[in-house]
Amino acid sequence: MMKNIVLIGFMGSGKTTIGKSLEEKTDMVFVDTDELIEAYEGCKISEIFADKGEAYFRRLENETLKNLLASTDNKVISTGGGIIINQANIPLLKQLGKVFYLRIKPETVLERLEGDKTRPLLIGEDKLVKVEQLMTDRKELYEMAADKTIDTDGLSVSEIVGKILEDFT
Numbered sequence: 001m002m003k004n005i006v007l008i009g010f011m012g013s014g015k016t017t018i019g020k021s022l023e024e025k026t027d028m029v030f031v032d033t034d035e036l037i038e039a040y041e042g043c044k045i046s047e048i049f050a051d052k053g054e055a056y057f058r059r060l061e062n063e064t065l066k067n068l069l070a071s072t073d074n075k076v077i078s079t080g081g082g083i084i085i086n087q088a089n090i091p092l093l094k095q096l097g098k099v100f101y102l103r104i105k106p107e108t109v110l111e112r113l114e115g116d117k118t119r120p121l122l123i124g125e126d127k128l129v130k131v132e133q134l135m136t137d138r139k140e141l142y143e144m145a146a147d148k149t150i151d152t153d154g155l156s157v158s159e160i161v162g163k164i165l166e167d168f169t
């Protein structure tokens with residue numbers, strides 16, 4: 001297994017925020033699979049979904065994990081919220097390093113992503129219903145992929161970072 005910290009969890013669970021804070025507090029380098037895909041494709045995730053479809057995006061996520069496996073370690077890898085949908089990704093995540101699942105309640109997701117237009121799966125009405133449905137569909141997959149689950153509701157960024165570092169040996 002490579003020595004990376006891998007962060008998984010729903011949109012808005014804090015993967016980017018926690019990942020960047022880990023980068024500041026350690027000698028590890030932060031990367032984000034959504035950002036790597038945007039850089040590779042030269043456009044935004046919402047444009048990839050609109051122009052080429054979700055299935056195309058999911059293939060890019062799988063390629064991105066394979067590229068990271070071929071790269072150096074000592075990274076904090078933040079992942080797209082749906083990275084676990086393709087179950088072939090689960091063993092890849094585990095090979096990359098220790099997988100931390102940042103668990104969050106649907107209500108907290110809505111509070112955090114209010115007005116955010118960058119998540120194509122959460123556009124339109126009835127967002128709470130959409131979030132609840134997606135979480136129900138994904139719950140088991142996140143748990144299957146995780147080495148460690150952190151319930152993040154009500155915790156500060158530094159508390160979550162502390163828990164991860166305590167556990168990352």
Ligand SMILES: Nc1ncnc2c1ncn2[C@@H]1O[C@H](COP(=O)(O)OP(=O)(O)OP(=O)(O)O)[C@@H](O)[C@H]1O
Binds near residue numbers: 011015079080152
């Ligand atoms: N522990 C926390 N407490 C309060 N607010 C937080 C916490 N962690 C993150 N946030 C806020 O929640 C929002 C979403 O966080 P972030 O972008 O890090 O999530 P994400 O998991 O990377 O989402 P996505 O996968 O959709 O990019 C941000 O505005 C961030 O400041």
Ligand SMILES: O=C(O)C1=C[C@@H](O)[C@@H](O)[C@H](O)C1
Binds near residue numbers: 011081082083
């Ligand atoms: O939860 C999801 O399926 C997604 C989460 C984002 O991080 C992006 O990867 C994209 O918007 C899809």
